[in-house]
Amino acid sequence: MTLENPFLKRAAEHATEVTEFVDIFALKCLDKLDEYRDLLLKLHVILEATPGGGKTTLLKLITPEPLRQLGQEPAESSRYLLRQKLQALGFIKQDGSPAVLGIYQSLITGYETIAFNAVSVEGFLRLLDLRLLIKAIRAALFSCGGNFPRDLSKLEICITDNGQQVDTSLRSLFSGNCRQVFQMLSAEEQHFAQALSLHKNDQLEGHKELYSLDILKNTVWKFEGLEHNFKHILLLDDVHGLHKEYWESLRNLIPSRKLSVPIWYGVRSQVFALDELFDGETWSGTIPERDCIRIKLDSNRRRSRDTDAFLREVAEKRIRRAPTEVLSKGTSLDKFLGNRFKKSYDYKVIVNQLITEIYSLIDNNDRFVNITQHLPDLTSPTHETAINLIKLIIWMERERNRPQLTLFDTPEEKNLEDFFQRSEIRGVAELFLRNQNQVPYYYSDDVIIDIASGNVQQYLNVAGKLFNRVLTNVRVKRAHCLPPEDQDEILRLAAREFWNDIPRYAPQGESVQRFLRVVGTYCRHQTYRRTASYAPGITGIGISVTDYQSILKEKKQNHPAFGKLSEVMRICIAYNLFESGKDCIVRCKGRDWLVLYLNRLLCVYFDLPLCYGGFREQQRKVLCDWLEGDTSNFMPQEGLF
């Protein structure tokens, strides 16, 4: 019996049927577009996200097949809400027909050879023009309700105005019966590829602009004699896959005053420079909401109500595609994630260890003579007993290390009750106890949403791993619900894989991993201090805005260490290894700090809590040392266990 895991399907790439694609598309994803509703079809749009942030899925939604499918959905259909949303955004007309002609082109494949053969930018633009026009014919045929390629001869291209700048050879190709046009464009593309394979770069002539924009602006489609008017949009995906020269030529189209056809760029954050990642500007030289709109798809990386609702919707839509045997158990992920431990833990040993610890503190300090009255009942130790003892040790350690003692100094026992009630102390005590004594810490659907770090693909990967175990359980007729032990084990395994993968996918992977290892180890040391000074834990570092600006400035002056630091920081942010953004500037100790939080899966790898807020400030010089893996500037702190 095969049980397919719906979480491991990438909506944009794996869905074979258009119905499947629209079924797993999460409606909440479109909320990001609401704010720009009036500008979406008027300006260029930059969809930015870290890998797996959902760019391709969003771009593919506005291609003809999904739009036609959704346009035909009746009011009682489960997909009707999506249709309404697209209608409101102006992608579908009131009568259900597509209002836009989305011409999708991924730039990640099919362009490697031209880059390697050093084909000029002009040659690249020529090839891109040919491909876009070929795609446009295909898209138009779908939008008009035709079948590709059978109905090609029923489609006609009418050019309403001869654009001034249009390359005449291209312009002359793109008119009349579509079967002939298609064949001519195809032959041109083939000719180009042939010259390329024979390394005849002199035959790869091109032009300096993307002429397809002007051509499409003036194009009206006629299918079986009926005129169809669409608003054309170019959907250029994976722009980051292009060679630098080529994507710069596309980026240069943005500030152009003459907007013929809007272009939606799907880009990974890696194409942005460090300063561009933080400020609201798009790319240098462009002005937001005049030249273009920049939409960060995973800007809500830190846990928020929006992210929460979005990821829950993603999970629910996936589970609805699961085999019936699984679907019958429930449609939300929490139905498959139990909170009852598989085994009962013996706390006697831990409690004895903690009691010994407490008595050694009392022996060494006569200020704590009365503390024994605060000891919990030890007759049958439980989890709660151990937690209370840890809290007590933390309190004693803090008292012991209080910097300024009074003349008749006594511990402030009256504050002990308040101290015990503090949630961050409870949080850190749980972390100490569980991570040091193999009691599961990372489990429940809330934790999985946290671990996603706001990235859909990361969420699907982690949830997919858990769901694999659910499917196995169902297949062998075991209880479908995963106990915390299994969840914790799977999540830690996922974190280890995530960590091990860094050198493979990130540029300068080894340096990035070395830097992150120091950051993670540092956070761990700080979190596990006996005083728990930064309860519930440190999960990030802060760099002062002044230092950050000077790094950028001095990098330009070719200061090698700062140059390297800024590049590693850029990579970490662009690849979602650090969570950051404009909202991560925090005022603290009279200065502004840019806080870089570790990706939540890295927190799991370093046994850290999943909370935000805890960070330690670092100087740029220290960070430069960390790049080399130098940990001499922080001493390992003594831990509780």
Add this chain to the structure above:
Amino acid sequence: MTQLRWQFAPSFTGKALVSFLSDRHESITKPVLVMGIGFDPRMNNMLFILHEAGVLSSVDIILLKYARNNSYRGQNSNFVDENIIALNAIVEGRCEISEIFIQTQDDGRGFVGDYKSIQAAHDLKGRLMNYTDIFIDIGALPTYISFPFIKETVKTLDESVSTANLFISTGVEQELDDRIVDVPDYCRYVAGFESNLHLEGMNSLPKIWAPVLGHGRFASISKLYDYIAPLEICPILPFPSDNPRRPDEIFIEYQQMLAEPYKVSPRDISYASELGPLDVYRRLNTLHYHFQKVLEPLCEGLGKSRTVVSPLCSKMLSIGVLLVVIENEGDGMGIANAFGGGHAPLNVAVFRKKKLEERALAQHTVWVAGEPFI
């Protein structure tokens, strides 16, 4: 289907290869051996055979070193060092050795190994034409290096007036091939083997995917399927094989994937002998022309169906894949593969116990250009 170019290509194994080379001793006046520097225990097989045949002293050796960067050391670097020591022990300073470095990853972290391999072949073009016999041992070369290199060399020989003999050689060890698995970080058409597969104008033409299967390629199959998006999958399983249960074992390994989501039915499966590379060459030729004929109505006059081949199999079978694609590249046949992430961890030490003499007995060589083809 016209006469196949390599249908009757001579091939030799083990001792037959040694005696063949010994017999031709006098006519092999200026030979060159192109081989990879790698951890594969088969790296020095062909070198040893040339030594056994008594022609080694006149051989020039070109070593293709491939890595992320020149100073890179990975988990198997110690085995590479051992192989180089063994090489020097065989050569004993009798041959001229030169090394060509092929950087597999560019600064932007893109994988360029296959493109750089074409470039290396280009750079060597003039030099190779001066030799009477060119031996290319792919034993320690990954497909993304060996395939583009061989294709360029064949092209160069075809275009030139040279009558140099070209031999492609590899050690045959199924178990080892099953264990050496590329981590599929990049998935794409191998440079030089794109044919018309990446052309937008041809996108409507049906694509047939013929993965030649071996063990341990689960991740690659899934990535390649998504990348190629084929109309039909026609897996090729090795039979006859040394182990008669081998095709069944391979099929069982991928059964869930092939039967359910990919909807492969038993009649889509072909078998090709694993005892030599030319059977798979003939099978793939037949398959390609068969589909071009039967799928013609679906093409609506816009072209012919295309075939994508993926060598997810032993090194010896991959020679057959290479030859068929070189022959049909202009007719819509190409190679897609998944690679670039190094190798999955494996215990190479286990496979190093075999002696070189023993290993050389299973060396298989195909004569692909030169005297028999004039």
